[in-house]
Amino acid sequence: MERMFTLGPKFIDITWGAGGHIAELTNEMVIQAQTLLGMESCMHLTCTDMGLERVNNALRSAYKAGCTNILALRGDPPRDKEKWEVTDGGFNYAKDLVAHIRNTYGNHFDIGVAGYPEGCDDNKDEDLLLQHLKEKVDMGATFIVTQMFYDADNFLRWVGRVREIGITIPILPGIMPWMAAIEPVKNDDLAVREIGKRLVADLCRKLLASKEIHHLHFYTMNLATATSMVLQDLDWLPSANRPLKQALPWKQSLGLGRRHEDVRPVFWRNRNKSYVLRTQEWDEFPNGRWGDSRSPAFGELDTYGIRLPGTSEQNRKKWGEPKSIRDVANLFPLTAEGEVIREDLVALNQRGLITINSQPAVNGVKSSHPIHGWGPSNGYVYQKSYLELLVPPAVYSDIIERIKRHPDITYYAVTMNGTLETNAPSEGPNAVTWGVFPGKEIVQPTIVESISFLAWKDEAFRLGLDWAYCFDSRSPSRALIEGMMNNWYLINIVNNDFQEPRTIFELLEGLEVEGLETPTPAPVEEPPCPPRRPRPLVPMHLLSEPPR
Structure with a gap:
């Protein structure tokens, strides 16, 4: 299908x-x-x-x-x-x-x-x-x-x-x-x-x-x-001259009650099924801007389609057995729309900054554009540059210091068990995609905001752990992936000046993860403790006698 x-x-x-x-x-x-x-x-x-x-x-x-x-x-x-x-x-x-x-x-x-x-x-x-x-x-x-x-x-x-x-x-x-x-x-x-x-x-x-x-x-x-x-x-196939027309920049669900859904967080850009399953009990969209991420409204992570599919053996065969950060970075697919930012994403992954999600800046292309176009005819669409990455703590600290020098950039970041860190001026949504069409209000179908990011964080790290658990507990691959999930930051970065397409990549220039090629050793197995010698039994009355 x-x-x-x-x-x-x-x-x-x-x-x-x-x-x-x-x-x-x-x-x-x-x-x-x-x-x-x-x-x-x-x-x-x-x-x-x-x-x-x-x-x-x-x-x-x-x-x-x-x-x-x-x-x-x-x-x-x-x-x-x-x-x-x-x-x-x-x-x-x-x-x-x-x-x-x-x-x-x-x-x-x-x-x-x-x-x-x-x-x-x-x-x-x-x-x-x-x-x-x-x-x-x-x-x-x-x-x-x-x-x-x-x-x-x-x-x-x-x-x-x-x-x-x-x-x-x-x-x-x-x-x-x-x-x-x-x-x-x-x-x-x-x-x-x-x-x-x-x-x-x-x-x-x-x-x-x-x-x-x-x-x-x-x-x-x-x-x-x-x-x-x-x-x-x-000559009926969709092509550059005859693009597959989309009403919105993401695949719209046609379920009862969802046909008028017009806003989604950008985090689920490449996991459409997961987002639909996690929000399938919603009675309206966007349901009051998503509410508390701990709410049952987000659905359970164990729902079919949300956890990592396939058996452990199938996943090992599909992705191999990575033993270094370089191995992991080489496995992550690029998520660019077309070729616009492909080279930049490749460069980031080669330096160990693992890209999860991205979109390039778009400054008013026609809604009929074969790659970025969506919505009614004779309109114009816009995008802010957006990037989501997994980075270790040392690199994360450098990124935050650099962001402080860029007033147009906002971010959200969190570790698997940590608290949210951000410089966003409010908890409200930040539209990262919008369109202007004849006879309509401005449409803002893709956003970034804190509550839904925390819900996405749980899912993203859960997928990573699912991957780690495909390997034996004593294997280097298990130690590598589990360590990344436990210690690295998930960070998303938005350049709010959509007329500057390269700012985020310039911000990250020169940053590189240490130990890219270093293989992760297998966890050292603790030797079994020697059996304790039994203590002699001491009669209770001796414990109460005064010393001689």
């Missing part, structure tokens, strides 16, 4: 598993897509093995997840049955399911229904299928998704018939490769991909040229590569 997100779809489909845990998985995937990934989803819902209570539970879950699209289907018979049968208390036809959804939820859901330009397995009567389609539309369907097909001319003929009977809602053609053309080269993976891409792209161009079709619906079968190849051939 995350890979598909980068292709910029209007929505993704999540197919329905009738009954049992498979149906529950469908609901869970809708929740993940909507709330954590910010992807509009279309949940398939069938009548197969679904009584009224199950249908209502599925719809309720989709509604709470913020889902606004349902594809209502009768469904196929279960695998253990040859003939489709209505479930007790359930729905006999897709049109009945459409009517129930519309009557229960009003206009909350857009409701899709299936179209069959080449007939369906149990019915090849086109006139009867069109009549059924019209009934589904009359019950409240708002778009049509067709079965996969291979004949563009026949499909367009069928679209003409759909329009003739008074159906005007959008039709989304189901796109799949042309298997007959692929058959001769089926054992050549590269040839299959190239022929499939060309044939599907040509099919899509023919459909779009008809002026009746404005959307394409790809049956991806969970494979992003084939679809992206077709989109590339059509």
Whole structure:
């Protein structure tokens, strides 16, 4: 789903598993897509093995997840049955399911229904299928998704018939490769991909040229590569000239109640899932500027998605076994937007100042900018230079002394078990990103402030300790990482003069962590204490006798 997100779809489909845990998985995937990934989803819902209570539970879950699209289907018979049968208390036809959804939820859901330009397995009567389609539309369907097909001319003929009977809602053609053309080269993976891409792209161009079709619906079968190849051939992929448009500079959650969320602390810039999970119980955003970081409103650190994922063995294989500060610094990914401050971040890490988060200064670029742009059209966006690092105490002291000579710079810093240190003039939020757009107030979607930084501090150091605990307690890697987490400072620095992009990096010039290359020795294992010789038992009356 995350890979598909980068292709910029209007929505993704999540197919329905009738009954049992498979149906529950469908609901869970809708929740993940909507709330954590910010992807509009279309949940398939069938009548197969679904009584009224199950249908209502599925719809309720989709509604709470913020889902606004349902594809209502009768469904196929279960695998253990040859003939489709209505479930007790359930729905006999897709049109009945459409009517129930519309009557229960009003206009909350857009409701899709299936179209069959080449007939369906149990019915090849086109006139009867069109009549059924019209009934589904009359019950409240708002778009049509067709079965996969291979004949563009026949499909367009069928679209003409759909329009003739008074159906005007959008039709989304189901796109799949042309298997007959692929058959001769089926054992050549590269040839299959190239022929499939060309044939599907040509099919899509023919459909779009008809002026009746404005959307394409790809049956991806969970494979992003084939679809992206077709989109590339059509020149539909996001690019510098056609950027993936974002309403805000961070991935917006589409969960119920979160669609109007417009402010987040910058600290979770690269941990979107974690932030959503930690604030999933909030009833409004930003909920009074986050309140006390010790509040349950921030969620538990043990919540799935917040702690370090993977087993200890997997993480050791992924990141190796660092034995020096240099080893750790080489592992930390760069977080720059584009290449603007890449060299500066590399230089900091090479000197042992480990970068956690960053953003470059931006002085009024168009909201359509391919890297920094966000928000409505014809606007301008701004950013203050921001940097977050892990540094040892000696370097931290030097940084603070240098900051004192820069009135435009503010900071927050803390150790794992220490108290917050800052020169910020107040506890209030400091906007580090903002946008100016026609007909709107200034939007300030990314901030730095003390309360949320303390909540982030707990998470950041917890992740570090999780990493340390992937190693044996007597290993140098464990000693190195655990020592850094216990003693180093987490510090964020903001240059409030957004017209000066290099000030923070100039501030840190020449600072270097001592002992960068020095391997951390394994902890010395204490030898076991020799057994104590038992003391002779002294009768109590002797303790009370006077000395002789």
